[in-house]
Amino acid sequence: MHLYPNILIGLTGHYALRMGSYICNLTAFTFRAFRDWRLRHSLFNRKTYSPLISQIIFTGVDAMPVITILGLITGFIITFRLISLFDNLGGTKNMTAILIDLVGLELGPLIAAIILVSRSGSAIAVDIGNMKLHGEIESLKLLGININDLLTTPRMIGSSLSQLVLAVYFTIIALAGGIMISAILLSVNYFKYMGELIHRLTPLIIITFIFKNLLFGLLIGTAACYHGLQVQSSRTEIPQQTQRAIMNSLILIFLLDALIMVVAI
Numbered sequence: 001m002h003l004y005p006n007i008l009i010g011l012t013g014h015y016a017l018r019m020g021s022y023i024c025n026l027t028a029f030t031f032r033a034f035r036d037w038r039l040r041h042s043l044f045n046r047k048t049y050s051p052l053i054s055q056i057i058f059t060g061v062d063a064m065p066v067i068t069i070l071g072l073i074t075g076f077i078i079t080f081r082l083i084s085l086f087d088n089l090g091g092t093k094n095m096t097a098i099l100i101d102l103v104g105l106e107l108g109p110l111i112a113a114i115i116l117v118s119r120s121g122s123a124i125a126v127d128i129g130n131m132k133l134h135g136e137i138e139s140l141k142l143l144g145i146n147i148n149d150l151l152t153t154p155r156m157i158g159s160s161l162s163q164l165v166l167a168v169y170f171t172i173i174a175l176a177g178g179i180m181i182s183a184i185l186l187s188v189n190y191f192k193y194m195g196e197l198i199h200r201l202t203p204l205i206i207i208t209f210i211f212k213n214l215l216f217g218l219l220i221g222t223a224a225c226y227h228g229l230q231v232q233s234s235r236t237e238i239p240q241q242t243q244r245a246i247m248n249s250l251i252l253i254f255l256l257d258a259l260i261m262v263v264a265i
Contacts, residue, residue, distance in 0.1 A: 022248065030156070030222050036146050037153035055158025059120035060165045066115060067166050071173025074111065078103060079178020080185075083193075087186060096196045099175060105209060108171035109163075110257065113216045116163050117249045121224040124155050125245040128228025129238040137229070152229075156221035163217025164210060212260055216253055223249045 079099060086095045128151060131137050140147055175197060183190040227245035231237045 019251075023252070026219075026222055026226055029226050030218070033148045033152045033156060033222075033225075036148040055154050056162055056165075058123075059116060059158055060162030063115055063119055063162075063166060064169065066119070067112065067170050068173060070111060070115070071170045072177045074103070074107060074170075074174040075177030075179075076181055078107065079175055080181045083178065083182040083190060084186060096193055096200045099178075099193075100197065100200055100205060103174050103178075104171050105205065105212070106257070108167045108174065109209070109213050109216055110253070112163055112166040112170050112213070113220065113253050114250070116159065116166065116217065116220050117246055117253075120159060120162070121220045121249055122242050122246055124159075124221065124224035125228040125242040126238060128152075128225055129231040129241055132229055132231045133233070133235065133238065152225040155225055156218055159221030159224070160214045160217035163220065164213040167209070167213045167216075208260070208264060212257070215256060219252055219256065220249050223252070 082099060082102075083095065128137075131151075137147055137151075140150065176194065179190055179193050179197075182193075223245045227241040227248075230241050
């Protein structure tokens, strides 16, 4: 009778310990990557920008069309529906605050992170996994090239900055698109919410938004690089490690989002 609860508790504890160990490994991996990169490069060195800009273009700029479509859809489904609901209830006093909290601080970062994981995180894991499988990583090491300089750190920083840019872009499209649809279908007076949204932005909201997105992007890039380097000698390891990178990134993103939400309350 008491067997199933014990099994459930045991499995939960085992998973928690494994996830804790995984988080520690990712943290150590991140510190080592940035330590090696900082010792060899300056932020004002032209050689530093080349791989970083390439990664930002791949992870951020190329994802803009998808983000635009999702932003417009979200604007219609969420923003427009909220405005029309508040309009029917006859109260719009706190609507802009709700839009900022729901779309700006929650949906924007999460949807941008999901796009980044599925599109760029998987590609980074596959790319590094193939390099590891074909011996290119070892060749770079034999040539005295630190892989953190060339591969991991630029991808991690690029993912972090791209996440921030994508989240900002998505949030603007979702909010502005929803307000425009509301103004066209309901009342032109709803254009006033454009200005009210800007006035609602406080330093705390802006800092929270930037911090959350930079952290999400760093986590995605780190997990992708980490799992790509876990590939050893078999081709079947590449899809396995890619799947683990995607799943672990998503789990940690939602856990981190919940933690930030609890701290911000």
